[in-house]
Amino acid sequence: MYNDKVVDYFMNPRNVGSIDGANGVGEVGNPKCGDVMKVYLDIDGNDVIRDVKFETFGCAAAIATSSMATELVKGLTVDEAMKLTNKDVANELGGLPPQKLHCSLLAEEALHAAIADYKNRKSGASCAEYCNACVPDDEEDSYVPENSRVSD
Numbered sequence: 001m002y003n004d005k006v007v008d009y010f011m012n013p014r015n016v017g018s019i020d021g022a023n024g025v026g027e028v029g030n031p032k033c034g035d036v037m038k039v040y041l042d043i044d045g046n047d048v049i050r051d052v053k054f055e056t057f058g059c060a061a062a063i064a065t066s067s068m069a070t071e072l073v074k075g076l077t078v079d080e081a082m083k084l085t086n087k088d089v090a091n092e093l094g095g096l097p098p099q100k101l102h103c104s105l106l107a108e109e110a111l112h113a114a115i116a117d118y119k120n121r122k123s124g125a126s127c128a129e130y131c132n133a134c135v136p137d138d139e140e141d142s143y144v145p146e147n148s149r150v151s152d
Contacts, residue, residue, distance in 0.1 A: 002060060005094045009064035014071050017053045023121060024078075026113025028106055035062040035103060037110040039070070043118055047078045054110070061100035065089050065107040078115050084108060 002010070017040075024041035035058030042051035052074050054066040069089050073081040086104035090096050096104060 001097055002064075003094045006061065006064045006096065009067045009093065010060040013063055013067040015051075015053050015067060015074070016055070018055060019051060019053050022053075022114075024114040024116075024118030026110045026115070026117055028109040028113055030102060030106055033058070033102065035059065035106055037062065037066050037106050039066070039110040039114040041114045041118055043078060049073050049076055049078065049081055058106075059100070059103065061096055061103040062106065064093060065096070065104045066110070068093050069107040069111050073111060078118060082112060082115055084111060 018038075019040040019042050021042075022040035023043050025038065027036065027038040029036040036056065037058070038055045040053045040055075041049055044050050052070045054070050056063050056066040065086075069084065072084055072088065072092060086101070086108040089107050090101060090104040093104075
């Protein structure tokens with residue numbers, strides 16, 4: 001069901017854990033499948049992601065996509081990291097089974113929520129200005145982030 005790279009990122013996840021004093025934290029979940037992802041960011045004064053960690057409760061694809069997303073954004077500026085899409089994560093993993101593509105979307109949303117939290121803390125603005133990760137429950141079934149969703 002999973003390719004070797006997905007299995008590797010599940011069995012040997014990178015950047016697992018939390019960051020004490022993180023200056024950006026984002027948490028998202030999918031009530032339909034039960035996956036929950038939390039991303040912690042340590043960002044320097046130049047808006048560069050110095051460190052990133054994740055905690056994920058979910059299936060192999062959820063853990064692998066969380067791990068890959070953290071690998072892809074470490075060392076990027078927050079603006080560069082905001083451009084990361086679930087398609088980028090899935091492609092870097094060599095693909096995911098169609099029924100597991102939603103896991104890559106959760107990884108994207110958790111990262112974007114953490115960046116929004118960072119920007120909110122920094123400027124005092126609403127996180128809604130930076131991402132759409134926080135979606136009311138009644139809109140969840142119809143929610144698709146602009147230009148980022150891989151169909152599943």
